[in-house]
Amino acid sequence: MSVYSNQRKNQRNTLILIFLFVGLVSAVFYVFSAYYNNPAFAFVGLGISVIQAAIAYFTGDRIALAVSGGKQVNQEQAPQIHQIVENLSKIANIPKPKIYISSDKSANAFATGRNPDNASICLNQGILDILTKSELEGVIAHELAHIKNRDILIMTVTMVLSSVISFIADFGFRLMFWGGDKNRDNDSNSPIILILYIITILLAPFVSILIQLSISRSREYQADATAVVFTRYPQGLINALLKLHQSPIPTSHYSTSMNHFYISEPKKKWGEKVQSLFSTHPPVKDRVKALQSFA
8 A cells, every 4th residue: 555545545534533423423412402302401512612622722732832841942952853844844845843842751752733834843852862863754754744634633623522522421411410301391201312311421422532532543644654755764753663662761741631642652651551442542563564565
């Protein structure tokens, strides 16, 4: 499979997952409207979640950089990094993002910003300590690919949808627990609607998280493929991913909400190598296999 066909495949997968996500949100709204015979519950949840997402979208980059401990560096402080970023930005045809370095000794990096004109990349000191120039180019190309592909926008959309589902499901559970359903239209009682309602508030948040993580993993595959287009050297990114995976040093700025930002899932404990259904990233061996097919 070529780089470009792999990109198209991952784009299709992302669109399918987003379609499923929208379908799940619509189903949750329908069940709640049917159970309470009042669509207001769903729209209240939608309004609150959209406001939360808007705040995260416009201020999320500053929050992420603060949480990671990143400090902006200029040309004089990091000339080689600036040169790599500038060259790859020209190839990617995007504005050169701001560059931050975190003192974190774990080997990792991430990109943030709501669009290519307001983007930043942050490199942990740990990644600078262990990677060669070609490997660092692969990592930076991966982060620029996230910016080029507007992955932060896509993940913000999925965050909105997931937060809508979580809020509405939690609200519905609390209404049942507090007896709020006694005030609904009793003429609309239906065993089927009741069963659907219970299934929705119990399973919808779980399913939404799985879809959100699947989208995150799909975007990582696409960023890897796009990085190869930029560098024309898949081995650099392959070697970098293997080194990041093998590095035993845990992050000193761990936050679950930050996991999907990084090129490699952060480690909470020394030497931790965990891959599960709830991982934000695909298994390293699968990413390496996909990259090797481009060589």
